[in-house]
Amino acid sequence: MTDTLTVTVLGTGIMGAAMARNLARAGHTVRAWNRTRAKAEPLAADGVLVAGTPAEAVDGADVVLTVLYDGPAALDAMREAAPALRPGVVWAQCGTAGTEALDDLAAFAREHGLVFFDAPVLGTRQPAEAGQLLVLAAGPAGHRPVLAPVFDAIGSRTVWTGEDGTAGAATRLKLVANSWVVAATTATGETLALAKALGVDPQDFFDAIAGGPLDMGYLRAKARLILDGELTPPQFSVATAVKDARLIVRAGEEHGVRLDVAAASAARLERAAAQGHADEDMAAAYFASFGEAEAPSA
Numbered sequence: 001m002t003d004t005l006t007v008t009v010l011g012t013g014i015m016g017a018a019m020a021r022n023l024a025r026a027g028h029t030v031r032a033w034n035r036t037r038a039k040a041e042p043l044a045a046d047g048v049l050v051a052g053t054p055a056e057a058v059d060g061a062d063v064v065l066t067v068l069y070d071g072p073a074a075l076d077a078m079r080e081a082a083p084a085l086r087p088g089v090v091w092a093q094c095g096t097a098g099t100e101a102l103d104d105l106a107a108f109a110r111e112h113g114l115v116f117f118d119a120p121v122l123g124t125r126q127p128a129e130a131g132q133l134l135v136l137a138a139g140p141a142g143h144r145p146v147l148a149p150v151f152d153a154i155g156s157r158t159v160w161t162g163e164d165g166t167a168g169a170a171t172r173l174k175l176v177a178n179s180w181v182v183a184a185t186t187a188t189g190e191t192l193a194l195a196k197a198l199g200v201d202p203q204d205f206f207d208a209i210a211g212g213p214l215d216m217g218y219l220r221a222k223a224r225l226i227l228d229g230e231l232t233p234p235q236f237s238v239a240t241a242v243k244d245a246r247l248i249v250r251a252g253e254e255h256g257v258r259l260d261v262a263a264a265s266a267a268r269l270e271r272a273a274a275q276g277h278a279d280e281d282m283a284a285a286y287f288a289s290f291g292e293a294e295a296p297s298a
Contacts, residue, residue, distance in 0.1 A: 003149045004028060008061040010054055010077045011095065012040040014234070015121060016067035018128035019094070019154045021046045025131075026153035033057035033077070054081035063090045063150055064114075067121075070243060071101020078108055087113030090146050092137070094119050096178065098247035099168050099254065106166035115143045118165040120174035121155065124235035132156040136173050139165040172251070179248045179262055181218075182241060182282075186265040188222045189286035202227060222283040231280035241282035242269045 005028050009020040012034040024030045024047045033051045034040035040050045051057035058064050058081040066074040074095055078085075091114045093105055102118065109116035117139030127133050133155040139147070140163050151158045161169035195202050202223065209215045225231055245266035252259040268288040277284035 005062040005146075005149060006031070006060055007150055008032070008058045008064045009048075010034075010057060010064065010066045010074070010081070011068035012043060013067065013069075014125050014236070015094070015123075015128050015133075016065075017043060018125070018131075019065065019067060019121075019133075020048050021129075022131040023150065023153045024048050026149065028149070028153065031057045031061065035077075054078070055084040057081065058089070059084040061086075061089060063092065063147065065092050065094050065150070067094045069240070070095065070247075071097035071105060075101070075104055075108060078105075082112060085112050085114065088115065090115045090117065090143055092117040092119040092139075092147060092150070093165075094121050094135075096120050096174055096244050096247065097171060098175070099171055099251050100247075102166060102168045102171060109166070115140065116165040117143075117147065118161075118168060118170040119147075119151075120171055122174060122177055123155075125233065126235060127156075128154075134159065136161060136170040136177075137165075138162040138167065138170040175244075175248050175251050178244050179259070181236075182245050182248065182265045182269075183261050184216070184218055185222055185241070185282050186261070186268055186285060188219050189226065189268070189283060190289060192223055192226055192286055193289035222281075225281050225283045226286045231277070231284050234279065234281035236282050237279055238269055238273050238282050238284050239278040241285070242266060242273060245269055 007023050007028050007030050009016050009032045012032050020030050020032045020043050030048045031051050032040050032043050032048050033054050044050050054077045068074045117137055119135055119137040121133040121135050123133040131154055135151045135155040135158040137158055138161045161173055192202055245262055248262045249259055268285045271288040272285045275287055277287055
């Protein structure tokens with residue numbers, strides 16, 4: 001296998017579109033598909049072939065990346081692609097699918113003779129566009145050289161969690177990481193909401209924790225989005241965060257762990273979505289601290 005590949009990207013949302021662009025810039029032949037084609041069309045200006053169907057997109061591909069909303073969406077797209085899939089094609093499942101969906105994805109891969117990699121990516125819009133995602137991956141060592149130039153194009157680092165992609169080690173790590181992201185985002189919004197309610201200048205809070213163990217770059221980044229009203233375009237949307245938070249809660253339940261913060265965060269995010277913030281950055285969960293009629297500007 002040469003370092004120049006034909007790579008298919010199924011799903012061109014925030015992450016998938018950025019990944020497709022970076023793959024094209026790295027010299028790969030890239031084909032992309034999105035169920036709403038208009039969202040994929042801008043990729044043509046970057047040299048990406050926009051396909052009308054999943055089957056058209058995967059025809060002749062060396063590597064297929066699914067970067068879709070959840071596991072069922074990835075499975076639906078791959079079923080549509082099935083007539084054009086060649087046995088031996090490497091399939092990297094890069095979305096946050098949750099542990100429940102992996103059995104069905106793995107069964108599809110076995111049925112069609114695909115080499116399956118569990119490879120969710122960690123990051124938001126900015127690192128995705130810069131090709132600086134963290135790839136969490138599990139899959140057979142013998143096929144990793146095929147994926148190496150792909151992961152190099154989309155990410156700054158790959159963390160290998162095992163040789164069996166169907167075991168879900170990478171997905172479990174992604175859920176653990178996202179549980180921290182969701183909790184930190186929730187805490188940021190609640191802190192700013194309390195400051196507003198108590199008449200505290202947020203900058204006084206930032207000055208108080210500056211340089212100490214309570215300070216955190218993520219806190220400042222998300223707080224700035226809220227305070228400056230820069231919630232669109234989202235780095236990571238409220239709607240997607242709702243889905244991930246629910247996957248985290250279910251994973252905990254499956255293993256006998258009660259995750260109160262994740263459950264409460266999911267409820268806050270759902271409330272923010274109902275208030276009209278679904279397509280804004282997940283930091284917009286801040287507004288869930290206020291009644292719908294009284295939700296203030298930050």
